[in-house]
Amino acid sequence: MTSTVAWSDLAFFYFIAIIPLSLLWSMGLKDLSRDLAISIVRMSIQLLVIGFYLQTVFDLDNLALNILWLVAMALIAAITSAGRAEMPRLKSAIPLTSAILIAMLPVLLMFIVVLSRPVPWYSAQITIPIAGMLLGNALGSLVIALRRFNLRTPEDREHIELLTTMGATKLEARRTLVKASLRAAASPVIASMATLGLVSLPGMMTGQILGGFNPIEAVQYQIAIMLGISASQTLSIILALRFTIYMEAEYE
Template identity: 40%
Template sequence: MGSGGYSYIEISYAQLLLSIILVLITGIISALLQLGLIKSLLWGTVRAFVQLTLIGYVLSFIFKLDNWAVILLIILLMCYIASREASRRIKKPMVKPDAVSFLALTASTFLVGMIVVVFIVAPDPWYTPQVMIPIFGMILGNSMNGIALALDRMYGEIYGHLDEVEQLLALGATPFEAVRDYVKEALRAGMTPTINSLMVVGLVSLPGMMTGQILAGMDPAVAVRYQFVVMVMIAAAVAMGCLIIVGLSYRSMFNEDMALNEKLYRNN
């Protein structure tokens, strides 16, 4: 893994204990200014330590697995948790978005993730968990935000333009024709953050993954290639996820007679 004689430096438990100094700094600021954050700070510190320790054990356990089916199952579970989180963020859904967001996340994540793992990174075996889990995790984290933004925007736009939608229907529009402009807005809203991050990466921010690889002793030139793949992969997954969720959801705002769902009027 290392290059140029540098390999990663382990943080021992004694060294870890020194990081308490950093917690103290935060605590002193809170105490001096009476910000009332001490309790949250302590609780947050404990939680962060416990959660990270646990996930460390879980990951060590998973990384020892040599069974593709179990790894895929774990990724499906990750998709499920991410989809729950995504639908929780959608404010005014017509139908409970759990099922559609799970479908959108799983389909987009698997398609894009598999392209990256199998064709680009190509570890041996292909299901090597050290590659699969972080790659799929990064895709999910971003897609989750993307689809929540897209769906939220779609509902918001359509709620805000019921008169226009109704007028278009009166003029002979199909449901899709009636909401096409708003669907486009929604897709744009979902995809913009990822595309913007392509613009500024390396200038404003050094992404966490790349930083981590460099700390772990990887040649920065290689870390950069990884990072590039990850970013275009995230953009593709977000685009697909948004498209799927918006495509599956807009129809629920209409009834079987291709008119606006009467629930929309009632909420107004």
């Protein structure tokens, strides 16, 4: 298999994208077709920009720059999560970024020290892609949990008010809501992990196999990253909810 993709070959796949665009347009779903086209253009531009940027980061391979990029990734994930959960983005940025970093960094370091062992240990070619996988998978779950926590039902509010009047702390009064938020976020993750390898092959494993890795080695790496993703997801959600409760108490 060739390791490079010619621009002319890539253009072929843009022609493939014309098919769903044309079908949607012919069905009268012009707005959906337009949104899909805009998304394709945005995706292409964003990936090209990040590709050229990452090439520069990889070439420099500077510890300070790597740390700065990791923090920036976590900050973007935090702001995105807050926005989709209809939370105040600026007020939520620091608490959510802290939760994400605290949950991600131990897993990232374990992956570097135990499995990859790059030289230097902070190699951008290892740390940034792994961090991206951890953050990308945590983002969806974080949005679900925060949205469930923030957009409360009348029953949730009544329950919190009742417990508060009975002398419960902020955390105690919201414990049931926290559990419901965790359950909502964890359910799709558990379902996805339960069918992994049966319904679909995960991206990292597929990429390694296409890159010439032994399938067993690819599976070992995939198991490690899935366990890491599960741990960082769960911890980031718990910390984010805890920090959100503290933030609510501060601004009440």
